[in-house]
Amino acid sequence: MSMRDSERGKGHGHRGGPTRTSRRTFLKSVVAATPALGLLGCGPRHGSAQARTPVYFTPDEATFIDAATQRLIPADDLGGGANEAGITTFIDLQLAGAYGRAERWYMQGPWPHGIDQQGFQLKYTPAQIYRDAIGRVEAHCRQQHGKPFAQLDPAHQDDLLHALEKGEVDLGDIPAKTFFAMLWQNTQEGYLADPAYSGNRDFAGWKLIGFPGPRYNYVEDIGKFGRPYEAPFVSLVGRDPSAYLRGES
Amino acid sequence: MAKRERPVDVVLVGFGWTAAIIAQELTDAGVQVLALERGEFRDTVPDFATDTIQDELRYAVRKQIFESPERETLTFRNSADQTALPMRHLGSFLPAAGVGGAGVHWNGQCWRFLPQDFEIRTHTEQRYGRKFIPESMNLQDWGVTYDELEPHYDRFEYLCGVSGTAGNIGGVKQAGGNPFEGARKRGYPLPPLKRCASTVLFDKAAREAGFDPFPCPAANASKPYRNPLGVQMGQCTYCGYCEWFGCGNYSKASPQTTILPVLLKKANFSYRTRCNVTRVNTDNTGKRATGVTYVDVDGNEIEQPAGMVVLCAFAQHNVHLLLLSKIGTPYDPTTGRGVVGRNYAYQITSSVDVFQKEILNPFMGAGALGQGVDNFNGDNFDHGPLGFIGGGYIALWNTGGRPILQHYLPKDAPTWGSGWKKVMHDNYLTATSIATHGSVMSYRSNYLDLDPTWRDDYGNPLLRLTFDFQPNEHAMSDYLTDQATKIAQAIPDATHHVKKRDGHYSIVPYQTTHNTGGAAMGADPTTSVVNRYLQSWDVPNLFVMGASVFPQNAGYNPTGTVGALTFWAAEAMKRYLKNPGPLVSA
Ligand SMILES: Cc1cc2nc3c(=O)[nH]c(=O)nc-3n(C[C@H](O)[C@H](O)[C@H](O)COP(=O)(O)OP(=O)(O)OC[C@H]3O[C@@H](n4cnc5c(N)ncnc54)[C@H](O)[C@@H]3O)c2cc1C
Ligand code: SF4
Numbered sequence: 001m002s003m004r005d006s007e008r009g010k011g012h013g014h015r016g017g018p019t020r021t022s023r024r025t026f027l028k029s030v031v032a033a034t035p036a037l038g039l040l041g042c043g044p045r046h047g048s049a050q051a052r053t054p055v056y057f058t059p060d061e062a063t064f065i066d067a068a069t070q071r072l073i074p075a076d077d078l079g080g081g082a083n084e085a086g087i088t089t090f091i092d093l094q095l096a097g098a099y100g101r102a103e104r105w106y107m108q109g110p111w112p113h114g115i116d117q118q119g120f121q122l123k124y125t126p127a128q129i130y131r132d133a134i135g136r137v138e139a140h141c142r143q144q145h146g147k148p149f150a151q152l153d154p155a156h157q158d159d160l161l162h163a164l165e166k167g168e169v170d171l172g173d174i175p176a177k178t179f180f181a182m183l184w185q186n187t188q189e190g191y192l193a194d195p196a197y198s199g200n201r202d203f204a205g206w207k208l209i210g211f212p213g214p215r216y217n218y219v220e221d222i223g224k225f226g227r228p229y230e231a232p233f234v235s236l237v238g239r240d241p242s243a244y245l246r247g248e249s
Numbered sequence: 250m251a252k253r254e255r256p257v258d259v260v261l262v263g264f265g266w267t268a269a270i271i272a273q274e275l276t277d278a279g280v281q282v283l284a285l286e287r288g289e290f291r292d293t294v295p296d297f298a299t300d301t302i303q304d305e306l307r308y309a310v311r312k313q314i315f316e317s318p319e320r321e322t323l324t325f326r327n328s329a330d331q332t333a334l335p336m337r338h339l340g341s342f343l344p345a346a347g348v349g350g351a352g353v354h355w356n357g358q359c360w361r362f363l364p365q366d367f368e369i370r371t372h373t374e375q376r377y378g379r380k381f382i383p384e385s386m387n388l389q390d391w392g393v394t395y396d397e398l399e400p401h402y403d404r405f406e407y408l409c410g411v412s413g414t415a416g417n418i419g420g421v422k423q424a425g426g427n428p429f430e431g432a433r434k435r436g437y438p439l440p441p442l443k444r445c446a447s448t449v450l451f452d453k454a455a456r457e458a459g460f461d462p463f464p465c466p467a468a469n470a471s472k473p474y475r476n477p478l479g480v481q482m483g484q485c486t487y488c489g490y491c492e493w494f495g496c497g498n499y500s501k502a503s504p505q506t507t508i509l510p511v512l513l514k515k516a517n518f519s520y521r522t523r524c525n526v527t528r529v530n531t532d533n534t535g536k537r538a539t540g541v542t543y544v545d546v547d548g549n550e551i552e553q554p555a556g557m558v559v560l561c562a563f564a565q566h567n568v569h570l571l572l573l574s575k576i577g578t579p580y581d582p583t584t585g586r587g588v589v590g591r592n593y594a595y596q597i598t599s600s601v602d603v604f605q606k607e608i609l610n611p612f613m614g615a616g617a618l619g620q621g622v623d624n625f626n627g628d629n630f631d632h633g634p635l636g637f638i639g640g641g642y643i644a645l646w647n648t649g650g651r652p653i654l655q656h657y658l659p660k661d662a663p664t665w666g667s668g669w670k671k672v673m674h675d676n677y678l679t680a681t682s683i684a685t686h687g688s689v690m691s692y693r694s695n696y697l698d699l700d701p702t703w704r705d706d707y708g709n710p711l712l713r714l715t716f717d718f719q720p721n722e723h724a725m726s727d728y729l730t731d732q733a734t735k736i737a738q739a740i741p742d743a744t745h746h747v748k749k750r751d752g753h754y755s756i757v758p759y760q761t762t763h764n765t766g767g768a769a770m771g772a773d774p775t776t777s778v779v780n781r782y783l784q785s786w787d788v789p790n791l792f793v794m795g796a797s798v799f800p801q802n803a804g805y806n807p808t809g810t811v812g813a814l815t816f817w818a819a820e821a822m823k824r825y826l827k828n829p830g831p832l833v834s835a
Contacts, residue, residue: 072665078674104317105338108703114334117755118325121334158666165664184665192652193306208670209677211612211652214303216497217486218613225446226607228678236304 052089056096056127060148061134062088067150069187071157080204082187090190090199091130100127122174126182133179136171137164195241202242203233251542251550257283258826260541260555262526262570265350266808267794267815268561269504269512270408273478274819276518280826284520284561285543285553288316288347292505297353297495299488305651309493312339314354316346320706321525323565325756327717328694329582335703335711341755342762343493344563348522351563351762352503352808356492356616356648357468359411359502360805361402361813363627364395364431369801372628373638382638383721387592387691389800392772392781395431398813401820403434405812406466409502410474410482412617413437413466427463429623442471442485446609447681448620451645454739460622460732465644466809467617468502478511489649491616501616524551527707529558529574531788538576538791544707557790557826560768560797567797568593568697568767569712577768577778577787580696582715588778590697592766593714594802597641597687597722599730599750602657604680605743611650611681619646625732626804627688637724641687641804643733650677657682660746683737685729686761688804689722697767718754726750763807765799770814772833776800780833782821783814789831792818 054062069082069091082088094100102125114121124132141149141160149157163169165184167177190199192206194214200206206213213234221229237244259275261268264286272282295301308314316339324333345351365372370388373381382388415436416426423436441464444452448464455462469485476482485500499506512518523546530539530552540554560567571577571589580591621644623629632638649655657680662672700713718726730749737745771777774786783798785791794815796807803810821832 073670074667076667076670078667078670099311102338104312104319106318106320106322106335107337108335110702112332112334115327115331117327117753117757118334118336119340119755119757120337161665187665189306189310189653193310194304196304197306206652209652209656209673211650211677214299214488214490215612216299216303216488218488218610219443219484219486221610222443222445222487222613225449227610228608229610229613236300 054088054092056100057088057092060138061131062092063150064134064138064148065091067157068161068183069190071154071161072184072187073191079208082191084201085191085204086199086201087187087190090193090197091186093198094186094189095127095130101125122178124174129174129179129182133171133174137169140169195235196237196244198245203235206233251552253552253554256540256554256556257281258555259283259557259559260285260553261559261561262541263287263350263560263562263566264348264504264520265345265561265563266352266504267811268350268559269352269508270812270815271559271561271794271819271822272518273508273512274816275822275826276512276515278823278826279517281517283553283555285524285526285541286348286520286522287525288345288522290348290522291353291495292509293495293497293499297497299490299497302494302497303488303490305653309651310653312343314493314495315339316344321711322705323712323714324700324703325714325716327715327753329715333700333713333715336756340757341760342764343759344566344762348520349504353495353505354493355503355808356646356806357409357501358617358619358646358806359406359409359466359468360809361431361433362395362803362805362810363429363629365628366803367391367393367395367398376628377633385692385694385719386638386721387693387776387801388638389592389691389769389771389776391800392770392777393814393817398810398817399431399434401813401816402809404816405809407438408476408478408507408812409468410439410470410476410507411437411466411468411502412439412442412471414441414464416463425463427623428461429626429629437466439471439474442467442469442615442618443487444620445487445613445618445647446607447611447645447647448618450605450607450681450740451620451683451736454736455620455622457739458735460624460736462620462622465617465619465621465646467615467619469615469617470500476507478508480507480510482506485615487613487615487618489612489614489651491614492648525707526562526570527573527709529560529570529576529791531574531576536788538788557792557822559822560791560793561795564764564795564797565697565712565714565767567793567795571768571778571793572697572699572712573709576785576791579698582693582696585693588769588774588776590767591776592691592769592800593695593697593716594689594691594765594799595716595754596761596763596802597689597718597726597750598760599685599726599733600682600748601730601733601737602659602680602682602746602748603737603740603743604657604659604676604745605740606679608678609681610678611647611655614647614649616648617646618648619644621645622736625729635724635728637721637728639688639690639721639725639804641685641725641729643683643685643729643736645681645683647681652677656680657746659744683733685726685733686804686806687722687726687729689802690719691766691801692719716754718750723750761806763796763802765796765802765807768793768797769800770798771800774835780831782832783818784821784825784832786835789825790829792822794818
């Protein structure tokens, strides 16, 4: 029988392949992606992001991320910004998890420099890149302006972010462009990923663009050309992800 | 000393699309078949249940559904004068790991190649003359014809429940279908998918531009369907989590939804997961495979003896195994001699993003919901004045509107800040994109071999990819992009962002998982690795499946042709099993 054979090697996740999931393991996996919640001792589903102690970031790093992401996605007449959407918490939890550790990346040396077409060739994980780069950006701010990034006025903050984007700031081993691209990519993820991951709070990102969330059946609606789709926003963990993250649902 | 397992008649390396077909066919023929898969077992329930799988961050962005490069990757460079460096995380293509292979997370865009594609060298010489073919190009006939493959395309389409409108039944053109397609024996098993707002826009605009649009063939079931194996599929719900995800609705054709319910019940079939095959073993003559060696999840090396070996591990993995096992002569780019690793090709794509006023609700989509034109594919148009070889389709696919990776922004839009918020707000529901999907020919300078420096977790050299787009491909792709722009221009009140494929090939942005070649099929053992039945020229009890056997790549997604070739090869294997030996004499 086939099944018996397939059971061989049970008990060890094959790091090369995706692991089996189910609704229950999904919920667990969100928690796994948010190890902090357990570490904080308030139960695996307690994750109210408001002023939650960061897991990976130091308080100063979190302050930097708060300030930088709020410039990348500001509060304006189209709605709240990165801070209101919980993006610092999202990035913090991502860096504390498998992504932060580059768990699925090939990280064996040697590490020569490559050309753009060869892609990422740094020996640092995303978590290390953030730590190192934030430290250097802050040193740059102190040297240029005598204060940390978060205390610069918005125009100066924007100037510095543009300079990072163009690769005009020296961050040692880490090209400024690489750090900026990673920060901006993770910021967008925090705004547009399922709120189950602690960002996109109150569906901020999805409300901005009009994406209703993971719904499953559009057989009837797909033929209603030109009409807005008006069902309520929904997450993988229901209509009220904040309550879910607080452990109330 | 490696542990030795009990011998089996046939061992399959990998348990994805091609392995599932071969297993089903050969177990029907009465032999004992074992599939060895490096990834996990997975099935519709629980792995692809909609409340689990519809997670863009986890599956598409962090790429948890695909191969993890951590253990095994490849190195890449554009040309032989550069040092190839490891692909440290996935980008340009997304190979699979796990039962069902990439069949789990493909789109289901299920095409037939054109009859001329299989005889491209002969056809090109006849129509344009020998001199039309660049010196550096390895343009090759396949050794099999469209007419020979037609019944096998038909089998794959009926296995999958492909939805579409036929364009040519028995040589008679059919209204509403693709007027350029090769003659088919009968229509598709299912009518086309529903139209969505954006495919309707495309259809109208393409007609206005003077082209012949049709619904693209989709292995997403437009209606409930029972396939010839008796397996039931459900109607696609246009959930939009299709490509890069598994289907929770039994609607996208995959090994799980079309074959496994029957195959897994058979007494003469078994499979083992978490088994990474590292070698095909041969006897001391080197002319006979004795089985394979694999490493299990605990790091144990295990020998699996078998009477016959079939490589079903996906394009580049098949080639890697051939090179590691020293089967066939490796290609040497300096002399042009040797065959294993030669003829690597890919796909060249571009797009024209369209910004218009009507609400399109892009999130209501399916992996293969598209409207296309084939006026500029293959040799459907006169290449004489254009001077390049090849072509491709132009289509508007509405595969979904997943917010992180599937939003379009106008040219020169602000990249962040309040300006970015505004363009996201203004365009997400109304923007769409027209894609071009072009052929890539094979060249002396594009190939696969073993890397001298980097190794995988098993201590083996990584595969090394040397590849770049050539002037022929850029000229062809630019031409296709110009035609796509004409369609975009026929959409009322719209602006466009034309995204040509400029410059060198890069491993960074996702393009397609349509890696081809490296173990080309053909009639001549000096330019091919396997014969027209996908049987190794060197080791007759070894067969190689999948797009690795394409001598060059056509302007379509590969899997329709991969499926047809697999059924075709399965017939030949049945003959081989009765009467072992080379099916073609070299
Ligand atoms: C995101 C995506 C979208 C796609 N969309 C389309 C589409 O719309 N249309 C189309 O025509 N094609 C599409 N494709 C391509 C299509 O999925 C493949 O052509 C098809 O699955 C190939 O079948 P295969 O059997 O060769 O490989 P696979 O189905 O990938 O199976 C190979 C299996 O072998 C296993 N394996 C590899 N190496 C080893 C080893 N050493 N030991 C043991 N096991 C091993 C892998 O884990 C995998 O499970 C898409 C692919 C991807 C990734
Ligand atoms: S779009 Fe259709 S075929 Fe694709 S995953 Fe959703 S239900 Fe399945």
